[in-house]
Amino acid sequence: xxxxxxxxxxxxxxxxxxxxxxxxxxxxxxxxxxxxxxxxxxxxxxxxxxxxxxxxxxxxxxxxxxxxxxxxxxxxxxxxxxxxxxxxxxxxxxxxxxxxxxxxxxxxxxxxxxxxxxxxxxxxxxxxxxxxxxxxxxxxxxxxxxxxxxxxxx
Amino acid sequence: xxxxxxxxxxxxxxxxxxxxxxxxxxxxxxxxxxxxxxxxxxxxxxxxxxxxxxxxxxxxxxxxxxxxxxxxxxxxxxxxxxxxxxxxxxxxxxxxxxxxxxxxxxxxxxxxxxxxxxxxxxxxxxxxxxxxxxxxxxxxxxxxxxxxxxxxxxxxxxxxxxxxxxxxxxxxxxxxxxxxxxxxxxxxxxxxxxxxxxxxxxxxxxxxxxxxxxxxxxxxxxxxxxxxxxxxxxxxxxxxxxxxxxxxxxxxxxxxxxxxxxxxxxxxxxxxxxxxxxxxxxxxxxxxxxxxxxxxxxxxxxxxxxxxxxxxxxxxxxxxxxxxxxxxxxxxxxxxxxxxxxxxxxxxxxxxxxxxxxxxxxxxxxxxxxxxxxxxxxxxxxxxxxxxxxxxxxxxxxxxxxxxxxxxxxxxxxxxxxxxxxxxxxxxxxxxxxxxxxxxxxxxxxxxxxxxxxxxxxxxxxxxxxxxxxxxxxxxxxxxxxxxxxxxxxxxxxxxxxxxxxxxxxxxxxxxxxxxxxxxxxxxxxxxxxxxxxxxxxxxxxxxxxxxxxxxxxxxxxxxxxxxxxxxxxxxxxxxxxxxxxxxxxxxxxxxxxxxxxxxxxxxxxxxxxxxxxxxxxxxxxxxxxxxxxxxxxxxxxxxxxxxxxxxxxxxxxxxxxxxxxxxxxxxxxxxxxxxxxxxxxxxxxxxxxxxxxxxxxxxxxxxxxxxxxxxxxxxxxxxxxxxxxx
Numbered sequence: 001x002x003x004x005x006x007x008x009x010x011x012x013x014x015x016x017x018x019x020x021x022x023x024x025x026x027x028x029x030x031x032x033x034x035x036x037x038x039x040x041x042x043x044x045x046x047x048x049x050x051x052x053x054x055x056x057x058x059x060x061x062x063x064x065x066x067x068x069x070x071x072x073x074x075x076x077x078x079x080x081x082x083x084x085x086x087x088x089x090x091x092x093x094x095x096x097x098x099x100x101x102x103x104x105x106x107x108x109x110x111x112x113x114x115x116x117x118x119x120x121x122x123x124x125x126x127x128x129x130x131x132x133x134x135x136x137x138x139x140x141x142x143x144x145x146x147x148x149x150x151x152x153x154x
Numbered sequence: 155x156x157x158x159x160x161x162x163x164x165x166x167x168x169x170x171x172x173x174x175x176x177x178x179x180x181x182x183x184x185x186x187x188x189x190x191x192x193x194x195x196x197x198x199x200x201x202x203x204x205x206x207x208x209x210x211x212x213x214x215x216x217x218x219x220x221x222x223x224x225x226x227x228x229x230x231x232x233x234x235x236x237x238x239x240x241x242x243x244x245x246x247x248x249x250x251x252x253x254x255x256x257x258x259x260x261x262x263x264x265x266x267x268x269x270x271x272x273x274x275x276x277x278x279x280x281x282x283x284x285x286x287x288x289x290x291x292x293x294x295x296x297x298x299x300x301x302x303x304x305x306x307x308x309x310x311x312x313x314x315x316x317x318x319x320x321x322x323x324x325x326x327x328x329x330x331x332x333x334x335x336x337x338x339x340x341x342x343x344x345x346x347x348x349x350x351x352x353x354x355x356x357x358x359x360x361x362x363x364x365x366x367x368x369x370x371x372x373x374x375x376x377x378x379x380x381x382x383x384x385x386x387x388x389x390x391x392x393x394x395x396x397x398x399x400x401x402x403x404x405x406x407x408x409x410x411x412x413x414x415x416x417x418x419x420x421x422x423x424x425x426x427x428x429x430x431x432x433x434x435x436x437x438x439x440x441x442x443x444x445x446x447x448x449x450x451x452x453x454x455x456x457x458x459x460x461x462x463x464x465x466x467x468x469x470x471x472x473x474x475x476x477x478x479x480x481x482x483x484x485x486x487x488x489x490x491x492x493x494x495x496x497x498x499x500x501x502x503x504x505x506x507x508x509x510x511x512x513x514x515x516x517x518x519x520x521x522x523x524x525x526x527x528x529x530x531x532x533x534x535x536x537x538x539x540x541x542x543x544x545x546x547x548x549x550x551x552x553x554x555x556x557x558x559x560x561x562x563x564x565x566x567x568x569x570x571x572x573x574x575x576x577x578x579x580x581x582x583x584x585x586x587x588x589x590x591x592x593x594x595x596x597x598x599x600x601x602x603x604x605x606x607x608x609x610x611x612x613x614x615x616x617x618x619x620x621x622x623x624x625x626x627x628x629x630x631x632x633x634x635x636x637x638x639x640x641x642x643x644x645x646x647x648x649x650x651x652x653x654x655x656x657x658x659x660x661x662x663x664x665x666x667x668x669x670x671x672x673x674x675x676x677x678x679x680x681x682x683x684x685x686x687x688x689x690x691x692x693x694x695x696x697x698x699x700x701x702x703x704x705x706x707x708x709x710x711x712x713x714x715x716x717x718x719x720x721x722x723x724x725x726x727x728x729x730x731x732x733x734x735x736x737x738x739x740x741x742x743x744x745x746x747x748x749x750x751x752x753x754x755x756x757x758x759x760x761x762x763x764x765x766x767x768x769x770x771x772x773x774x775x776x777x778x779x780x781x782x783x784x785x786x787x788x789x790x791x792x793x794x795x796x797x798x799x800x801x802x803x804x805x806x807x808x809x810x811x812x813x814x815x816x817x818x819x820x821x822x823x824x825x826x827x828x829x830x831x832x833x834x835x836x837x838x839x840x841x842x843x844x845x846x847x848x849x850x851x852x853x854x855x856x857x858x859x860x861x862x863x864x865x866x867x868x869x870x871x872x873x874x875x876x877x878x879x880x881x
Contacts, residue, residue: 001412018412021432029387029430034379035372037553038431039504040589044819047504075372090370094362094785097227097793099369100376100504100553125828132819134504134554135227136796138830140789 006067008033009077015064023067024048024059027074035075035103039132046131049104050074056111058130075103081152082113089148097135105131109145118149207260208287209238211295215315215329217244219284220254222261222269223276224525225365226503226552226559227793228848229786230276232363234284236782237277239361240354241288241347242295244328245315251364253549256527267636268528272560272675274749274846277782281844289344291335298334299326349780349841356781363786365551377522377550380510382582386415388573389434389586391441392423393450395812396596397670400424401446408437417441418576422569427577431586451670451812458601458669458809459495462623466493466605470621470663473642474651482617482659486609490698492691494606495873496624496683498807498814499599499676500592500822505553507587509570515579517544520570523552525559529632530567537571556797557675558597562631565597565672590817598807599676600625604650604687610699615710618657620650620687623665625673641666645675649684649853654717654747655692655710671809677797678849681748685853686802686860689744690870693861703743703861704730714747716777719838720754721745723775727836728756733865739770742861744854750845751778752838755795755854757831759862766877767859769799769831774851776835779842787847788835794851795833800825802856804875 002019005012008031015030022041027033027050036059039047043058050059051073059072086109089095096102105128112119112127119127124145133141210218219238223230231251239249254261258269265275292312299317300307303324311318318325354360368374393399403424405417413433418425424441428434453461483489509522511534518538524530524547535545552559559566570585577583587595602624609617626643628634637643642664644651651662676682696706704725708718724730724743734740738760745754758771774791781787804823808815816822856874864870 017430018432018436021430025430025432028378029432032381033372034375034381037376037505038378039506040819042589042818042820045504045589087370091362091366094366094789096363096366096369097229097789098504098552098554099227099365099374102369103372106370128827132504132824132826134502134556134797134824136793136800136825136830137789138796138825138827139792139833141827142830 002065004064006064006072007069008072009074017064019065020063022060023050023062023064023072026064027059033074033076037100037103039101044132045101046104046108047101049107049131051107051111054114056108075107078107078110082148083110085148085151086110086113086144088151089144092147093140093144095137095140095144097137101131101133105133105141109141109148112145113148113152117152119145207254208284209291211291211328211332211335213329213332215248215327216250217242217248217328218250218252221251222254222263223271223280224253224523224549224552224555224559225251226523226555228276228790229363229783230271231365232361232786233277233782234280235364236354236361237281237284238288240352241285242292243312243314243353246354246361248315248328249364256524256531256547256549258528261527268526270526270528270560272525274751274849276846277844278750278846281782285346286344289346290340293341293344294335294338295328295331297338298331302331302334356784358784361783374551376505376553377508377510378505378553378586380521380584382510382512385582385584386427386429386577387431387434387586388425388427388583389438389588390420390423390425390569390573391438391443392591392595393445394594395445395447395450396672397450397812398445398447399449401444403444404442407440407442411437411440416577420569420572420576422572425573425576427583434586435588449670451809453669453809454811455498455601455809459603462601462603462667463493465623465665465667466603466621470623470665471641473622473647473662473664475661477659479617479619479659479661483607483609483619486611486616488609490608490610490695492606492694492872494604494683494687494690496602496686497805497874498601498671498809499801499805500807500816501556501558501676502593502819502822502824503552503554503556503558506589506592507558507566508585509566510582510584511570511574512582513538513574513579517546518571518574519546519548520567521548521550522566522570523555523559524549524567525552525555526561526564529562529564533564533567534571537568538575556677560675561597562628562633589819593807593817593822594814596672596814597674598671599682600627600673602683604683606687606691608691608695610695613699613701615655615657615692615695615699617659618653619661621663621665622647622650622684624667624683625669626666627673627675627679629666645680647684648680649688649746650680653688653692654712654714654745655707656712657710670812678748678852681746681853685744685746685748686856686874689746689854689857690860693742693857693864694870697864703733707743707745714752716752717745717747720752720775720777723836723838724754724756724773727775727834728773730756733862735866740862740865742858742863742865744857744861746850746853748850748853751776751847751850753791753850753854755858757855757858757862759859759866761863761866761868765868767803767863769859771832772855772858774833774835775838776847776850777838777840778847778850779840779844781837781840782844784837787837790847791835791851792833794849795855796825796830798852798855799831799859800829802859802874803829803877806875806878
């Protein structure tokens with residue numbers, strides 16, 4: 001076991017964990033931030049997506065010892081214009097079905113809009129392709145991202 | 155330890171809030187609920203009004219509807235709350251939903267005969283029951299207001315959660331009359347609205363889904379989010395081969411890992427208990443287990459397919475027969491034959507199986523995504539040796555199911571209770587399956603084979619014979635004697651023994667096979683294979699008869715005009731003018747009835763250089779009777795098409811020497827956003843009784859794509875998935 005310091009949603013935490021513990025399990029089991037979900041454990045599904053210094057990262061495949069001084073943002077701490085627009089559009093389109101993958105979808109969609117103001121369908125394919133939704137809410141994810149982009153312009 | 159906000163259940167909001175609780179007497183037996191029980195309707199859908207434990211109205215003006223069907227994305231929270239709110243004349247903003255507790259007397263699913271969710275039955279089962287519950291509550295609120303205002307109840311109008319007496323100008327909200335209403339008798343004859351005056355049911359944009367806001371901010375609580383002081387996370391090492399058992403094990407290395415609390419043998423394998431998921435996983439990896447393979451399945455799925463193929467050449471048990479199909483085939487001269495092979499499929503819900511159980515030796519409380527409450531409740535009580543009333547199940551939101559949580563043998567509930575029992579009382583546990591546990595763990599859609607023979611004559615299909623070969627999902631479960639009749643599991647042949655087309659000489663036979671691979675219902679059940687085989691084969695025969703795929707289907711007078719209705723609707727929506735191809739894109743059609751809901755789809759498809767299909771657009775028409783929530787219906791069609799398409803294109807569990815080769819989404823390929831077609835949905839207007847939409851969107855897409863491929867000049871895929879070996 002080792003004491004590891006990480007910064008999550010603007011707060012510093014020290015956790016006593018096995019150093020190879022994936023960031024996902026530190027967030028869920030030690031910091032009780034359960035909005036970030038476990039889906040595959042091998043960066044295949046995107047349910048565990050968080051921001052790592054503002055960039056989307058699969059937290060299931062990043063050992064906590066590798067986080068260092070980087071800032072982690074989870075769905076619980078997600079804020080800002082793009083995030084607000086994405087959440088508003090998600091609700092307007094009633095995107096979620098079972099909802100389990102949606103934290104990861106919203107993190108990836110927010111990251112996309114931070115990078116590209118008016119994403120094309122191709123941009124959406126590329127940015128969202130790593131986030132599986134077994135309910136296949138993809139049609140609404142796409143429409144909601146387009147609408148969020150419009151909200152940000154307006 | 156943090157104790158999370160219970161989120162959607164809103165229990166805190168009701169704490170200490172007095173108010174109207176319609177028939178909410180959980181401690182009483184069923185006949186004690188009220189004197190107002192009505193006999194069931196003869197259609198099997200209508201329910202007795204009492205007991206009616208569905209509505210709570212607080213003095214805070216919130217209306218909470220208790221939902222007896224699990225919410226895992228298909229929409230019962232919103233659907234059933236809509237029904238109650240309609241008759242209550244509530245304001246949608248005051249509506250809340252939470253799962254009902256496990257209580258067979260109060261919350262039986264009339265279509266399943268137990269408390270549980272399945273067969274796309276939530277709306278069909280609850281349509282009358284929830285409306286009556288809402289109407290009774292409304293009548294009691296009106297009566298309470300009439301008493302307080304000293305006016306006649308008939309002079310009070312209710313609109314959007316407000317009661318008004320126009321003549322005196324008095325008005326009040328539900329919450330103000332909740333306490334007084336609670337002291338009144340429950341009426342058994344509160345009138346229901348005429349459909350023409352519906353304000354919520356069937357109205358576009360009238361409701362927003364109740365579970366959505368908390369599914370966009372990380373607050374929605376799933377079983378994986380359970381937490382309790384001193385809780386231990388449990389993972390189980392299960393046999394790698396189906397049918398193997400533990401011979402011996404050495405847990406010394408596992409126990410030496412920091413955070414591992416204990417190791418115990420369970421009936422299903424070796425359980426590692428730890429403070430958190432990571433030490434549990436590391437502990438499991440460090441176990442040394444010798445497996446006893448004596449009873450293990452040794453075959454590969456390829457061998458099973460060969461075995462099934464051989465069986466399909468021999469007569470099976472007769473599931474349905476009309477006329478003399480052999481004579482008709484012989485007379486026709488040319489027999490068209492096709493053999494369809496369907497792989498084992500995992501459900502792979504985004505949230506793998508998991509559950510929480512707290513037990514002090516006297517009482518147990520389980521919290522998980524429970525789909526069949528009655529069976530799971532019985533199982534937990536039996537394993538822990540407790541009476542039923544000392545076991546409580548709190549159903550939680552589940553991260554998908556697609557059939558995976560509806561376990562006839564309650565194996566998750568059993569393992570959860572066994573894991574709690576093995577470590578003893580006073581240790582709250584959270585049992586977790588990993589994705590590999592899920593995908594390699596069996597309980598699949600069974601491997602199936604259909605051998606079809608047919609003939610056409612004079613532009614008509616004159617003979618149809620189907621031999622179905624595969625495992626029963628019911629055999630060996632507690633439901634076997636209820637469902638299997640004369641050796642035929644109707645779920646094995648649904649959609650094959652009765653097809654939407656009248657063919658005079660018709661025969662369907664079944665061979666039920668046995669393997670050590672456990673199998674389960676999978677979204678749309680028997681129609682996952684029968685829908686494909688039948689709709690591909692009818693298309694092939696119509697092609698041989700020189701008919702247009704839509705017109706040819708419409709020419710065969712089926713028993714239900716609703717089949718023709720959705721076919722016409724989808725053809726109109728797509729502007730159908732034949733299969734094409736036009737500009738290298740062709741169209742295919744399919745129509746399937748599932749659980750009383752009729753769905754027709756047209757897929758527009760092109761092929762890449764290797765002949766693999768690319769699906770650009772899908773048009774879908776659905777007739778599910780009265781459309782309660784049009785946008786939920788559209789969402790379920792969209793999702794059902796994506797789910798069905800992903801599996802038809804890519805998904806397969808391959809068994810080698812009794813073990814599943816696939817283990818995660820790298821090899822069990824799932825549809826991704828760039829593979830999702832554009833979709834248009836038309837809801838056919840109907841005044842028929844409402845039926846479900848969770849499953850029926852799935853079956854038509856596979857055959858619609860296959861039939862489009864045939865129109866492109868490619869072979870109609872006879873073995874699924876269409877794109878193999880890409881995992």
